[in-house]
Amino acid sequence: xxxxxxxxxxxxxxxxxxxxxxxxxxxxxxxxxxxxxxxxxxxxxxxxxxxxxxxxxxxxxxxxxxxxxxxxxxxxxxxxxxxxxxxxxxxxxxxxxxxxxxxxxxxxxxxxxxxxxxxxxxxxxxxxxxxxxxxxxxxxxxxxxxxxxxxxxxxxxxxxxxxxxxxxxxxxxxxxxxxxxxxxxxxxxxxxxxxxxxxxxxxxxxxxxxxxxxxxxxxxxxxxxxxxxxxxxxxxxxxxxxxxxxxxxxxxxxxxxxxxxxxxxxxxxxxxxxxxxxxxxxxxxxxxxxxxxxxxxxxxxxxxxxxxxxxxxxxxxxxxxxxxxxxxxxx
RNA sequence: AGGCGUGUAGCUCAAUUUGGCAGAGCAGCUGACUCCAAAUCAGCAGGUUGGGGGUUCGAGUCCCUCCACGCCUGCCA
Numbered sequence: 001x002x003x004x005x006x007x008x009x010x011x012x013x014x015x016x017x018x019x020x021x022x023x024x025x026x027x028x029x030x031x032x033x034x035x036x037x038x039x040x041x042x043x044x045x046x047x048x049x050x051x052x053x054x055x056x057x058x059x060x061x062x063x064x065x066x067x068x069x070x071x072x073x074x075x076x077x078x079x080x081x082x083x084x085x086x087x088x089x090x091x092x093x094x095x096x097x098x099x100x101x102x103x104x105x106x107x108x109x110x111x112x113x114x115x116x117x118x119x120x121x122x123x124x125x126x127x128x129x130x131x132x133x134x135x136x137x138x139x140x141x142x143x144x145x146x147x148x149x150x151x152x153x154x155x156x157x158x159x160x161x162x163x164x165x166x167x168x169x170x171x172x173x174x175x176x177x178x179x180x181x182x183x184x185x186x187x188x189x190x191x192x193x194x195x196x197x198x199x200x201x202x203x204x205x206x207x208x209x210x211x212x213x214x215x216x217x218x219x220x221x222x223x224x225x226x227x228x229x230x231x232x233x234x235x236x237x238x239x240x241x242x243x244x245x246x247x248x249x250x251x252x253x254x255x256x257x258x259x260x261x262x263x264x265x266x267x268x269x270x271x272x273x274x275x276x277x278x279x280x281x282x283x284x285x286x287x288x289x290x291x292x293x294x295x296x297x298x299x300x301x302x303x304x305x306x307x308x309x310x311x312x313x314x315x316x317x318x319x320x321x322x323x324x325x326x327x328x329x330x331x
Numbered sequence: 332a333g334g335c336g337u338g339u340a341g342c343u344c345a346a347u348u349u350g351g352c353a354g355a356g357c358a359g360c361u362g363a364c365u366c367c368a369a370a371u372c373a374g375c376a377g378g379u380u381g382g383g384g385g386u387u388c389g390a391g392u393c394c395c396u397c398c399a400c401g402c403c404u405g406c407c408a
Contacts, residue, residue, distance in 0.1 A: 226366075228366090
């Protein structure tokens with residue numbers, strides 16, 4: 001049986017939080033059973049924005065450890081570090097020569113990041129989507145799981161694949177987006193999406209006491225000022241997490257009781273903390289264990305790269321051949 | 332490579348005519364009030380003034396040099 005191939009990547013920036021998990025990693029675990037999956041810790045993407053060389057190895061290690069800790073199995077999928085498979089960047093160069101400047105400049109993520117940090121706009125930031133296209137196409141992936149924010153980048157990938165196929169003969173599959181519904185995880189401040197830079201996140205590997213403290217100080221429904229005031233779960237940060245972590249009947253109970261002031265925010269938060277702790281604990285334990293046995297992580301990354309290399313090399317050789325490039329042209 | 336400009340707390344910016352105690356707002360942390368949180372109030376902390384050198388009793392401020400970023404003009408491929 002020939003399974004369809006998936007590629008997906010995660011940037012090694014900071015710690016993995018609940019938003020990352022529900023936005024991507026949880027899907028990755030499910031997809032591993034149905035597809036031939038390649039998952040990358042994309043360090044070359046990480047250097048398009050300011051970074052520190054001295055913390056980079058730890059970032060990459062932590063991210064790889066996180067993938068393993070949440071249940072990705074090296075027997076069932078390939079996990080690798082992007083820079084271990086240099087064919088990614090070589091293909092990225094080729095694809096960037098097919099990418100229209102105007103289209104790259106219209107990428108909303110590029111525009112956003114340029115606006116956020118106008119002093120750090122570099123060519124790599126502009127070329128980022130071309131590298132992402134290379135990540136996908138180097139494995140001739142059929143399917144790419146994407147969130148809303150990556151739809152435009154995947155569209156570019158498809159454009160580039162089509163453009164290549166038209167110019168140099170059919171070769172690349174046009175990767176299909178796999179839009180899996182993901183809950184939008186709000187940050188603890190109740191104002192924006194959970195993110196590390198806003199420091200409103202809960203780590204997927206949070207220590208128990210820190211977890212409790214973060215939940216207890218999280219923003220709730222601002223209008224519920226007193227214990228006897230009725231609350232509105234629809235706009236409550238904590239309730240949105242109950243939707244994910246609590247059983248259906250319990251969610252309904254909390255929804256009902258909050259609205260009539262039958263249950264207080266403290267009780268509500270305690271229940272959530274209990275579920276969250278139970279849910280996170282195995283991830284945290286495994287994550288710690290991997291930090292005590294770093295060789296296990298390194299072996300998996302090494303093995304992943306080893307399995308990815310022949311695929312990537314084959315693609316690149318074929319691509320170069322079609323472009324009329326490469327030393328084999330002379331022999 | 333040259334010219335011009337910018338660089339001060341996590342962020343936005345102050346700091347009197349070539350010099351005289353580095354400050355404010357926001358963010359952050361702590362406490363009070365709150366079922367928790369928010370809001371409010373009180374408090375705390377936050378700095379190699381991009382780096383190095385020089386002038387001076389004294390440099391964020393003046394001079395030299397290096398670095399980063401921006402704009403402009405070139406040079407080489």
